[in-house]
Amino acid sequence: MLRFEVSACEPGGRARCGMLHTAHGPARTPAFMPVGTQAAVKGIQADQVRASGAEVVLANTYHLHLRPGAELIAEFGGLHRFMAWDGPILTDSGGYQVFSLAELNRVTDEGVTFRSHVDGREVRLTPASVIEIQNRLGADIIMAFDECPPGDADHARAAGAVERTLRWAEQCRRLHQRDDQALFGIVQGGTYEELRLMCAERLIELDFPGYAVGGLSVGETHAEMVRVLEAVVPALPADRPRYLMGVGTPRDILAAVRSGIDMFDCVLPTRNGRNACAFTATGTMKLRNEQFRRSEEPLEADCTCPTCLRYSRGYLRHLFIVREMLGPILLTIHNLWFFQRFMARLRDLIPTGDWATMLGEFPIAAAPDAGCDNPVSPKRTRR
């Protein structure tokens, strides 16, 4: 079973350092989980993910249910063996994807019927099937099935989603019996603080080993996100890990850590890497830009990732201009390393709470947006 220990707290603040102990080993928190939607971090081998410093990765129940199916993965001995990642894995429940990718057919209190985004066939997910699928996949941390309304949902819609999410959470809690997988509840409620608090309170009554905050980074402003986190995170049990789903930019992550969040996942390092956008301490770089044509410098002078150790900005630009797949690969590698370096430095500084130093070393954490060529719409920052 999951064990979580808090090892250090920010003096006079809410940020904390800790360790998740899972059936597949430990992971330091605050943790950033690279996204391996379809049982692969796009373009990156498992040992390269490990080398970046990542200790836990995320995979997606919705996608893996559609292809290749949880039964098949179970035949392979579960997701860890299938994708050759022997460390901790978290599977998202698929709720977000059902509501964002699929063509919705019918949402009832019993579950969701939808058309697969792959081939249009009708698929049904219920709290019971989501638990069964995740049991078969065998991740160390699994998620309850939630209703994830659009970012601009009004109060009534958000309240309805909370009620359904709570009903489904209760069913998931009852149906999940495996001791080697920790089931997290998901707090919904949009940007309505009293809905968020009510949802958190009722989830806590169900006594989950961890709690996630869902339905953020779906179109609201940074300030709105921070307001919701400042309201809801302190209401979550201090001895349980707290996971902010689908977030985010360095600025979002820093703010969320300061509110007391322990775990993150986001497609930004991988998707932006594929789109020629590199993260650096001082900001993002669009590698297709003419200004890098002659640059013999690495992406970042002090970065020790395999890309920066060997390749120049000029070479990377060339790869993107001529559409060589090595460009997306090398930028993804750098971005994965960057996010882990960012998290490691956050963990270093939490015991002192020296955020001025953090912002001095990572000015990007004060930047209002990722600043890339292909501005990632909030909806698309989730896997």
Next chain:
Amino acid sequence: MLRFEVSACEPGGRARCGMLHTAHGPARTPAFMPVGTQAAVKGIQADQVRASGAEVVLANTYHLHLRPGAELIAEFGGLHRFMAWDGPILTDSGGYQVFSLAELNRVTDEGVTFRSHVDGREVRLTPASVIEIQNRLGADIIMAFDECPPGDADHARAAGAVERTLRWAEQCRRLHQRDDQALFGIVQGGTYEELRLMCAERLIELDFPGYAVGGLSVGETHAEMVRVLEAVVPALPADRPRYLMGVGTPRDILAAVRSGIDMFDCVLPTRNGRNACAFTATGTMKLRNEQFRRSEEPLEADCTCPTCLRYSRGYLRHLFIVREMLGPILLTIHNLWFFQRFMARLRDLIPTGDWATMLGEFPIAAAPDAGCDNPVSPKRTRR
């Protein structure tokens, strides 16, 4: 300057083992050169290419002249530094690409004017410009500019191409002055043995440090290719390396080694890898095939490549079915390792000439074709 030593010969045969000593270190022969057309082996980092056992890689003058331009690469200190490959590099002259990829405008005795396949702009290549470009790129082995007629060229057309190739070879020989780059002459002549022999004889008078056989693997049968090689290779100086351009399948390579060829390049391991086709000792495997859905086996039980050490056929199939770029990457890695393993075993067995053992261990080397889903048209087996 290039130094070539023959270290062992097949008893009673023509195959030989040797070593190329270049300004960027040695390479054992027979050598298979992975193709890095645009200064990148597609999807693979330089240290992964090195780990596969490859000791020399190929890049392409035509492609690099169009993008990013030899001047820019020279500013980076040359191709080795640009692509982070510190071992030997060979650049093809671009003749083949001009005649196969570009929209030809005008071929005269002075050179070729064509429209770029990238943006349609008019470009002119001459023996002088091809040498100048390759001097700037800085590869250890560079190629004379040749006219590469279609595989079905008649005798008159083939003879004309030989004359032009010889005239250009003489010019290239005279214009190339750098001592750290070895310029190879290219034998043309289609499937006409007397044209091939005449071309070889006149090139030998120019005293090149190495000789290539071009214009094969362009549509002729395996038997025709072998007939040409058996005729022309013995006519080339025994103390110079011999390079068969754009070849090929394991069967082609074995036959060519037996005729006395020392060097090869081909896109088969990389292109087939991207197309879900894996090379194994017993034949090729089409990884999208349903039969691999449940397979927990690696591609090859005795392969020690990073793909086979970690991933199952079933996982690889999943990656191709869901279009994850990790599939092409992992299969390319395996295929690069496979080709190097094949060459290493050839080098082992040359001193004994035990081809029965070679065919016993690599039945694929007796297979009439690569046997893949996407049969590679002969024209397209070149970079």
